[in-house]
Amino acid sequence: MNQAVHFLGLTPDELTSIVREMGAPEYRGRQLFEWLHGRRARSFDELTNLPRPLRAALAERGQIATLAVESRYVSEDGTRRYLLKTHDNLPVETVFIPEERRDTICFSSQSGCPLQCDFCLTAKLGLLRTLTAGEIVEQIVVALNDAYGVGAETPRGTNLVAMGAGEPFLAFDSLTKALRLMAEPKGLHIVPNRVTVSTAGVVPRIRELAHISERPHLAISLAAPNDELRDKLMPINKKWPLAELLAACKDFEHSLKPGERFTFEYVMLDGVNDTDDHARQLANLLNRHQLRAKVNLIPHNPADPLPYRPSPPERVERFKAILEAKGVQSFVRRPRGRDIYAACGQLAARRELNPSGATVPR
Ligand code: SAH
Secondary structure, eight states: OOSSEEGGGOOHHHHHHHHHHTTOOTHHHHHHHIIIIISOOOSGGGOTTSOHHHHHHHHHHEESOOOEEEEEEEOTTSOEEEEEEOTTOOEEEEEEEOOSSOEEEEOOSEEEOSOOOTTOSGGGGOEEEEOOHHHHHHHHHHHHHHHHOTTOOOTTOEEEEEOSSSOGGGSHHHHHHHHHHHHOTTTTOOOGGGEEEEESOOHHHHHHHHTOSSOOEEEEEOOOSSHHHHHHHOTHHHHSOHHHHHHHHHHHHTTOOTTOOEEEEEEEBTTTSOSHHHHHHHHHHHHHTTOOEEEEEEEOOOOTTOOOOBOOHHHHHHHHHHHHHTTOOEEEOOOOSGGGTOSTTOOSOOOOOOTTOOOOOO
16 A cells, blocks of 8 residues: 555544544544545545544545546536546546436546457447555545435435446456445445446356355446457457356356346447348347346447447337347347447547537536
């Protein structure tokens, strides 16, 4: 651990031992946790019931806020995208998606991404750095404070998806610690049952996740129904091909609760992976493994350097109908925030403006 501590990434126990070292009683550690997570405080000045000398000692030791909001873009559909900067000046993007019943926050696990999925704009950045647990939690704090005000109640509750930049299973330690922190009843109190983690298919971690008792839901990005095509679209397939991936899914299935299913995401690329034949192959593949899964069809979100177009809506519907006819339940995901580069696969620290996307540094 370096000199400057990021307090937002520490558990109540870790905070307690820090305040104890500073000569303060243990309950101050729990108070500190409640301020940072429960009330989403952003500065030491806000911690009004902590003694001034303790606040000063903490400020000397580390920071509460490390992510600076560089830009904030608002879509015509209400989705907000935050372009944040880490202390070492790397981009982190977070998306707040208001929905009728419950809001969803899509967070990033890495700055950039090392996987080279051919249809994803984030891939063009390469991996810049894996984020810390504190940096993951802080994205949620920033988004909630912006949506509802610092520390205010979140009226509709919040779902989280690890579907921003990066591969969450390559940030496994940060991710699992962040999930534990966020689940704390005195903190954000977003329990793992409200969280979905999406992976490109890091097989050993799928198995590892199954053994975590309070674990998030799992989504797996498939994008192709056979190895030949998946090797091209998602090079991670060369390391863990479909047979291994689906075997891991089969093992994971033992950890599903009654009624719980996992999700396969399938980005629909015009003329590439969206034919009737692909739909039949996909249904047969899933049926062969008898998986308790559903398929989310995601129309491709285009971006300049990407050599793909979204499948037309009729194609998506036809694909879905073929899956359903073969007993595979599927849903079409409505893209959100495309106009501000906030949709799946579009996070690559874009700065350009658009009609509704005023930037408001905060
Ligand atoms: N690395 C993780 C999580 C980030 S991607 C993963 O691969 O699952 C989140 C989802 O967006 C994945 O299902 C991915 O396949 C999809 N996606 C990537 N680029 C996209 C694009 N341009 N249009 C639509 N979906 C895309």
